Amino acid sequence: MSRNHVHVVAAVIENEANEIFCALRSATMKLPKLWEFPGGKVEVGEDAFTALKREIKEELSCEVELADEIFQEVIYDYPTFTINLTAIKAKLKHGMPSALEHSAVIWLKPDYLETLNWAPADLPIVEALQKETNGSQL
Numbered sequence: 375m376s377r378n379h380v381h382v383v384a385a386v387i388e389n390e391a392n393e394i395f396c397a398l399r400s401a402t403m404k405l406p407k408l409w410e411f412p413g414g415k416v417e418v419g420e421d422a423f424t425a426l427k428r429e430i431k432e433e434l435s436c437e438v439e440l441a442d443e444i445f446q447e448v449i450y451d452y453p454t455f456t457i458n459l460t461a462i463k464a465k466l467k468h469g470m471p472s473a474l475e476h477s478a479v480i481w482l483k484p485d486y487l488e489t490l491n492w493a494p495a496d497l498p499i500v501e502a503l504q505k506e507t508n509g510s511q512l
């Protein structure tokens with residue numbers, strides 16, 4: 375049986391107060407009204423980093439500086455497709471993010487991320503961010 379596979383890149387954008395940028399998918403998007411890290415599908419011929427910079431410009435109308443390394447890779451089976459979600463940390467480089475496609479955005483400290491209703495594929499990323507913060511407080 376073949377399944378639909380999609381490769382999606384997402385930015386974990388951190389600000390100087392160590393808050394993380396979270397975005398709410400709109401009612402008309404797939405996986406409606408779930409929170410996500412902004413990004414989108416990698417197009418043919420693109421690498422994850424190039425795709426993510428493009429998606430952020432399109433979706434949030436700002437520029438980000440990406441970390442050199444991938445933060446986390448998640449593979450998750452949704453009922454109708456399998457997602458390979460690549461999360462990369464980022465900082466704002468130029469402009470402030472505007473919600474051009476999302477219905478809400480919020481900056482949250484890692485400890486509060488779990489209060490949102492996340493797309494299921496994002497939960498391991500949320501967990502890794504919380505572990506990172508709590509580890510650094512020990």
Ligand SMILES: Nc1nc2c([nH]c(=O)n2[C@H]2C[C@H](O)[C@@H](COP(=O)(O)OP(=O)(O)OP(=O)(O)O)O2)c(=O)[nH]1
Pocket residue numbers: 380382383384403404405409410411412413414415457459493494495496
């Ligand atoms: N951008 C983003 N997408 C995510 C995350 N987690 C997650 O499961 N997804 C899913 C939602 C979508 O099905 C897919 C991303 O595709 P997309 O953002 O281009 O949105 P879409 O499917 O509505 O676009 P399209 O098919 O209409 O072109 O990945 C995440 O953190 N960020």
